[in-house]
Amino acid sequence: MRKEIILAVAIGFFILATVLDYLAGPIGLTLPQPFVFFSKLYFDQYPLTAVAVGLRSIAIFLTVTLAFSLIEKNYFLKAAILFVISVLAVLYSIQQIKTGMRTTSLQWTLSIAHAALLLGLTILYNIILGIISGVKEKIKSAEENNHE
Structure with a gap:
C-alpha cells in the first residue's frame, strides 16, 4: 500500500472519530484502567x-507506523x-485515568492506550x-568470503 493512502486513511479515521465523539457527546465515566473500556x-x-476510540486508536497506530517507516533499515x-x-x-493513560487528571479527554486517553x-x-x-x-547480511558476507 502506498504511504499516501495510509496517511489519507489515518486522517479519515481521525475525522470520523471526531464526528462520532461530537454525536455521542461527553462521557462521564470512571474506569479502573484503560483496557476495560472495550x-x-x-x-x-x-x-x-467505543467505535470512535477504536478508529482513533487505529489512526494513531497508522500515523506512528507511517512516520517510522520513513526511517530506512535500523529495524x-x-x-x-x-x-x-x-x-x-x-x-x-493509566496515570490519567487513575488520578482523574484530564490533560487529554477520556476518549483520547483511551485511544492512546489502545x-x-x-x-x-x-x-x-x-x-x-x-x-x-541480519541473517541476509551474514549469508552475503559468507558468500563474499567464499568467492575470494
Whole structure:
C-alpha cells in the first residue's frame, strides 16, 4: 500500500472519530484502567464512543507506523524506540485515568492506550525484519568470503 493512502486513511479515521465523539457527546465515566473500556458492559453503554476510540486508536497506530517507516533499515532501533513510546503511552493513560487528571479527554486517553497496544505489532514486525536483515547480511558476507 502506498504511504499516501495510509496517511489519507489515518486522517479519515481521525475525522470520523471526531464526528462520532461530537454525536455521542461527553462521557462521564470512571474506569479502573484503560483496557476495560472495550468490555461488554462499557461497549453496550457507549457504542459510538467505543467505535470512535477504536478508529482513533487505529489512526494513531497508522500515523506512528507511517512516520517510522520513513526511517530506512535500523529495524532494531525502530523497535526499541517504538517500545519506549508504547510503554510511556500506556503509563500516561493509566496515570490519567487513575488520578482523574484530564490533560487529554477520556476518549483520547483511551485511544492512546489502545494505540500503544497496537504498536506491539509494529515492534514485532521490526524485530522480525531486523533478524531477517541480519541473517541476509551474514549469508552475503559468507558468500563474499567464499568467492575470494
